[in-house]
Amino acid sequence: MIFPTFKVFLSKIFVLLFLSTVFTGCENEVKDDFNDVSIDLVDQNGDPFNFPADLKGQPVLMGFVYINCPDICSFITANLYKVYSEMGEPEDIHFIVATFDPERDTPEELKHYASMFNMDQPPFRFLTGSPDQVDALMERVGVRTDVSYTKETDDGEELYFMNHSDKILLIDQNAQLIFDYGGSMTPTNILIEDLEKL
């Protein structure tokens, strides 16, 4: 009779599927490799920084913001600090915040911004650079931006606001992209679980 044999077969399939899920289902897949670029930037202290050369050797959590965005971008920055804090303040992980508004977000402004979040200290680095280099970085990592609208203040100054991608990247020790998250809304426990796998 074939029916019992089929059930044995079915049970083996379940066991194999279960084991394969346990051992390989959560394995990290490389989504991109940033070793094909060399982008010169500068951090909040004015020190030079090369992407991705200066990231290699440690896992990286990287967010993208502009300072004049107090809602979504502040949430992204705060999320990075929360991960750092909840992981017990590790020093073997790079926590990087890069601006896509280099005209206004100078190293000095980034330093003040970092201090607001208690992040003007290692292992945090806030990156800016020339508009060309920052554009090159954003294009390579898939961060899109455009000016959403402008506003004139009472003293005649014109301010602009930006539409932008909302993301945090998890990059491994070899400058390879492992995960691309929606930055502001990503629960920190997910970021921590994924970091701990690297």
Next chain:
Amino acid sequence: MKRPEKISPVRLLPAILLFLAVILVGCGAGDESEEQPAAIDGEGISVEGSWVRPARAGRMSAGYFLITNFEDVDDTLTGISSGAAELTEIHESYEREEGMMGMREVPELTIPAQSTVTFEPGGLHIMFIQVSQSIEEGDQVEVTLHFANYGDLAVELPVRQ
């Protein structure tokens, strides 16, 4: 010849459930909890759970709170004023397209009768454009909310990150 043992579907059930559990939670599905709004019990308009992000002078900040309208008719928040910034507006962050966030001004906002409207990160917020002087953790920011029916409501928002 020994016949293969007949396996009851009931005996397979634990393995099936375990397998499904691994698929559903094994790769880090988060446990997100949502606070339930408090029961509507009071009168007029109230503001609770308020806070403002720190900001350097000349930069932007955002403020958040819950507005509850206890009345039996809708009210409208027509504007917000504050001496803490060059401009103070109601703004909303929104997803323009997948993964792309934008921000827009909300000229006025209906607060439905017997309801609470939430200002929160990633959604509605008070936008402080060009704060007059640096605001830091521990400070209080004074704002006045202007309602069509209720009139003005002055509140102090604590600053925190």
